[in-house]
Amino acid sequence: MDIKAYIDSGILELYVAGALSEKENKEVYDLMLQHPEILQEVLEIESAVIKLTSAAAQPSKTNIFSQIKEKLKFGNKEVKVVSIERTKYNWMTYTGWAAALVVGAGLLWTINQNNQLESAVTTAEIEKAYLEQQIEEAKTNLAATQNLLNVLRDREIISVPLAGQGNFATTYAKVYWDKKTNSIYLDAQGLPEAPEGKVYQVWSLTLDPLTPTSLGTIDDFNTDDNKIFAITNANESQAFGITLEPEGGSESPTMEQLYTLGVVASAP
């Protein structure tokens, strides 16, 4: 069979057009299977016709295929076909929103972090201030203790033990008298807490004749930690005594409430 003459007859063009009889169609099909060049010719004719007919198509107003799928009730999962332009728009939009969300979340996180850090800084500052205060107190305490130690070690200082009297025999106190500075340090650790409404009052005494001079009340006795009190004393004291008096103190000592008493050694 002359393949070239067959092709040139124009039958293949009619085959693609659908203008042949059923018998002729079967004939072309069989020859196509036997001769690749006939198949190739058919493919090229078909391709050219598709391009020509496509050129007469008008742009679609609707998405025809998605409507076809809808009418055929194709898998509910993918009923709508989104056009390319729409996809592009969505892609941009979603990406934009996603980016905005990420940035927003990042911003919130940063703000939160900042707040936490600020709060931490504030806490640290408060702690620092508290620690500074403690150091200051410790320094003050140290200075006071040092001072006390100096007083105790000073040769010039007169030490006067005050012994418990009468009902208060178990109590005791001690007075350190610095004559140069006219001050005494009263160590009252051996006294019980003052009852409510009462205060301890410190007296300077001269013995002949017995004359008490008030050195004042110890109003902060119960709250003081080390129970050492510095008191001014410019008197020529021969003895010191401590009585419990009503709040505000008394003009003269209440002898029934005399807790401790001690005489100054006449050594100097």
Next chain:
Amino acid sequence: MQLDTLVSQFQKKDEKAFEALYNMYSASMQGVIYNIVRDQDIAEEVMQDVFIKAWNNSASYAPEKGRFFTWILNIARNAAIDKTRSKAFKNSRKNLDAEYFVDILQTSESLEDTTDAIGIKKFVSKLAKKCIKVIELLYFKGFTQKEASEALDMPIGTIKTRNRNCIKELRTIVLE
């Protein structure tokens, strides 16, 4: 061959294969249908009918009866022609007899952006009236060779060779 596989998948009701075939042939069918009905809304309506019919009657296609393209082309032409014969269509449309696919190609603005379209416009502009008529009847209208021979008052052999030469010219333009 890939097309054979697609078609047999389509005949097994594979939706993806159907979509692939739609994408291959939908523009061509739209051109053919529009050329017959000359109304975009109606053309889109017919398009839906054609592909739904193809899906529902996929079993009726067999390769030995012809090309798959030719099979769907027949469904499209018949559906479009049926449409023009409906009473509603006749009432709303004027006589279309004098119109050929060439008018669409020469006036359509949607063609401007593809190189194929430029080539086809060029082709159409220098096509002899005899080519236009023969292509119109055989491809766009679905005339058999005998019907075409009667309509153009030419022997079947002349129709065949003339059509062969016209398509050859088209191929040199669009397939290079």
